[in-house]
Amino acid sequence: MLITLFVITLLFLVMAIAAVIWQRRHLVKIKADQRVYEVLFERLREGVIFTDKERNIVRTNPAFSKITGYEFAEVMNKNPNVLSSGMQDASFYQKVWDAINQQGFWEGRLWNRNKSGEAYLQKTSIIDLASLNHPKLGFMAIQSDITSLVTHEQELNKLLHYDALTGLPNRLQLTKHLEVVLKNAQANSDMVAVLFIDLDGFKTINDKFGHEVGDKVLIQTAQALKTTLGEHAIVSRVGGDEFVAVISHLKNEHLLNNLLNRVQRSISEVGYSQDVLLELSASIGVTLTPENQSEAEQLIRHADLAMYQAKQAGVGFIRFFDLDEDRETKHYRRIWLEVENGFKEGEFELFYQPKINMRTGEIVGAEALIRWHHPQKGLVMPDSFLPFIERSYLSETLDKWVIVQALNQLSEWRSMGLEWQLSINITSRSLQQAHFVSNLAKRLKEYGTELAPYLEIEVLETSALEDMEHVIAVIGQCHALGISFALDDFGTGYSSLQYLRDLPVDIIKIDQSFVRKMLHDPNDLSIVGGVISLCRVFNRQVIAEGVETAEHGEVLLLLGCDFAQGYGIARPMDAGALMVWQAQWQVKPFGLVHNQAMFGRGDTSLLRAEVIHRLCVDQVEDYILGKHEAAPDVNSKQCDLGKWLGHYSLKHDQICHELKQVHSELLFTAAELIKLCQKGQQSAAQDQLPKLFNRRDGFIKVMRKLHNAVVNITE
Template identity: 35%
Template sequence: MSGKPLRLLTIDDEASIRNSIAVYFEDCGFLIDEAADGVQGLDVIRQQRPDIVVTDLRMPRMGGHEFIEALRMIDDNLPVVVVSGTGIIGDAIEALRLGAWDYITKPIQDLAELELIVGRCLERARLISENREYHENLEQLVAQRSAEIRKLFKAVEQSANAVIITDTNGTIEYVNPKFTETTGYAMDEVVGQKPSILKSGVQPETFYKELWRIIKEGKEWRGELCNKRKNGELFWEMCSIAPIRDEKGIITDYVAIKEDVTERKRYEDQLAYQANYDLLTGLPNRYYLQGYLEAHLSRLNFESLYATLMMLDIDNMKFINDTFGHAFGDLLLREIAARLKKLYGEGSFVARFVGNQFVIIPEVASVADNMRQQAEILRKAMNEVYLVKGTEVLATASVGVVSYPEDGESVENLLKNAEVAMYEAKKQGKNTVAFYTSELNIQVENRLSMETRLHKALSRGEFSLHYQPQISLNTGSIIGMEALLRWKTGSDGFVSPAQFIPVLEETGLILEVGEWVLHEACNQSVAWEKNGLKDLRVSVNISALQFMRSDLDVTVQHVLQQSGLDPRKLCLELTESMIMIDSSRTMEKLESLTSLGITLSLDDFGTGYSSLEYLGRLPIHELKIDQSFVRRMSNTKNDAAVVNTIIAMGHGLGMDLVAEGVESKEQLDYLYEKQCGIIQGFLFSKPLPATDFAVFCSEWGPENVLLMMKQ
């Protein structure tokens, strides 16, 4: 610009971000001013006008949008680049609409990208400054045929913007080289023609009539034009047209100065698309859905129509991502979106709500829809196998259904209630359909209350462990105990594990709580050993999330080192569904755990669909017979057969066997006869607090088992 160092103002309430921008651009030769919010930024600008401003959007006192509006009142030609959080595209579009010049997402991965944007904006500011000089001086250019005219004419010839001069009838008298470069027309092809040679037909005739009305009144017109190049390609121009007057003030010509903004328009269109559509599936996103529903409900009210809205969630998406990777999961989501679009044609609406959730609004009807039939069609369609990268995948869905207007008269209520119904479907066992009822809201509120309290339970010391003894039928001795998590609140007392453990798993809190359980159980075992309770093994349950997402072997090794527990005295209980995936990843995890010297137990065995051949290759030391089979084996032949098969399988594979849930002498006798080595259940003891467990052990004698069996 003038040869002086350029001055940059950075506005952000995070000092670290301001500092990184300041340091980078100081190295680029800029003078730097800083402000923590829009109010400070305006004060700096009033004292020392910068050449460019880089501002955050979300700030206290005065945010970026309000700052841009205030700045436009002070200086409408000061370039502003906005920085906003990733994914908040609506904020960026609003900033551009208010007058921002460009946009970059936070966190800024590479400040060199910001440097390019700053450079581009400064160049544009220079051109705009030139354009204003043109408007101020072109009347003098036409009126004065002098050396000064020749200088300005040279500037016009070399301008980075297209320049057109016409007579008062609109006949072209002059175009500069940039016009030729932009449009593809040579000067001799357009001189004598009207600017309408560039018309694209995109803008209506009324648009051009208004343009001519303004300039014939002697006013300047500014706006955007969609024109057509000589090769037929459409392009967008930012244009200003001003009258040129002679010394008597009579209009003799018009001058138009135009900047090709096609790339900027394309970028704005891209931002608009990203704000309204899901980039992975191409479906409308949540933002678009909400706008669509607003208009849709207005139409339904006006025409007295009814509608159904269905929200579905893919049941096993987390498991698929953990097993095959997120890239595979993304491909599956595309296949799901394609199936939904095919299933629901024109007249219906399909959107990706968030994550693994989709919303379907079938065609409206003049009478209440058969919601059950529609929902069942959707559920069955989702049960068909997908083929992804040559792999067959089953991705069932839980579907929540609401009707309009019965289940909500606003967009917010309709979507909220659909989500409530969807979670009820998951609660009922997944791959099912649930219809909204007002009672479901009470359940959701209770669930949210529990989730809130669980977030604070660990820090408040509300969790504890109870221990259930495991008895050897061969020796009658206590060989170990299972550590079981308990939660006692100040208001409700003990909460059932069946209620709170699923919430821990769904929220991911199970990772932190599970690690606490591991530490607590190991430390307690060492404490008992120091007090004389030796040769006892503690069993700890591991959740699927712990097994799949955390470095479990590293955590276990750290806990063993911290507590000093002999690895042979720690048993981790893994569920059947967690590890029965024949993959190298699963095998590596199991082998890394057994290399620590600990024992692995397969919990709830018999409830899944294990492959005997695969089971034989796993480094598993123990099978636990699920209590549901133990409870029914005396009365049901099928359950007795399952128990017999599991025991025979364990013997054949050289594994220990533990029967849990043993509550009667009849069950004890049966398991003894079938040579199940270890018993756990209420027949001997319920899960006990640590102090009570120590007392139980001190009072226990091996002869107790024989006495029970003789009764």
């Protein structure tokens, strides 16, 4: 019994000792765990707040102090609202506590204010600790300062959605805004306008005054657009010098037109506000809803297309988008693609139209004219594709190709002993390129600089006037290389004595539209004669285009123009055909049927009288053929020729007598045919038209005799 009791006592003693040992080990583990938790609590990068059940702070960690600037002692037993920034209202906090009461936690972002008074954005998690049944703890909040992260996100967002220079929204942001505007406008039946604005001549400003001035212009233009268009508009910069504006809440187009005029005026004022005087304007394309029911991105493209049409019209124009013009633009793009492919496939070729000295009959050169051997359409003339690509990069590609082909041809002619000059047409876009002259010089070096005097560059008058200062500089640099310049289509642009004086071109080409009609239109004759006289005064060589008959050549020689090209001499042809034509060409004066003395500088009033009577015969013919209802006046008493006859009658009595006779016969025959027609005898009148033409030719022959006599006396 005693032994049993001893064993039981010993067993209890062992168990007690084991329990004490286990308890001590467990306490050590708990303390170790507590130390781990304390270390984690102290070293957490997130700020931690413990509050009691009344939401007063009972503990914080060092990260809290680092984030807020407050030490624990400063916030102990205080409500966390001591950190409130005032940027969230009471309803915000009510929603936070509603979520905690319902779900046991809340997570989100809120703005607090640190000890220094600076607001910061924090990501916060608040947890209800009620489930722990802790006697003191009520809530725990974990917070992270994400201000710098969000600021970085905002900076990235700004880079993605805003223009760095002007601060305006970019195209991506604009499109998003426009989508919202369109949705609201549809709901409210409002009108919305999309404006695509392109600054005219901005590249010239950058090139001439530098990018610093250019950037200043862009910044001030952005501000001017925002100020002018007002609160119902968003302005965006979508390219180098391109802006798009979306205007909502428009009531009618009249208000829009007023706004557009104010936009133009504000942009011009930006130019005047600079340290240097800039002539600044803009081309504007406009599209409207609800007329245009397209999506946002499509509306912007439509406004862009309208702006392109405005640009084509000139400087400072405004154009509204039109579906027909859209179809035309698509046609443009189709041709661009075909031309681009044509270059790759080698479908283009230069044809050559000879130029001659009409006084001697010698071939002096040729003009290179591009032709397109289209796989489906056959031989395509330049008028069918050049206007569509002249303002695109393809025009530069074409010009570079033309220069190479021309130098090749000049080399070939030189090897054959032909010292002809070859003129090539260069677009204004190529002339505006900074490296045009240096690239041309490089090509000349490849083919031989001795070819330079035989190369002539033709520029359109309208192209030359786009940037006179730049073109003058380019011409000067080309002259230094030995290359000459011709001003093409003179008279079709804004011809003035100033341009003729300042542009250092070597040759003036009279536009064919005046030359072709000068035999029948006294005004065109006066224009041609005036241009020739001006060229003589300014010491410029002159050449006439559009010489289609021997009579054209004779009149031009009478006016003092020796050089010509046109169908009356030869049509454009390929290089091989040109050699065949050249071998058959007889070097003789062009169309001379009278004494050499008449080809001088006589009284052009005689030529004008000749043309007036040609026109009179044309009008009679049209009346007899039923092309005009009213009969022309052929009363000899109303004719001005008598004044000239009286002036020259003392010196050339015999010729004047002959002229009076043929003049009277011409007008009498014309009057007789008109009477027949008025009596209803149109067929009889038409049968006698050859008689009228013979009278006209006889009259012209005597007029030339008089001119010849006048020249002999004056010389």
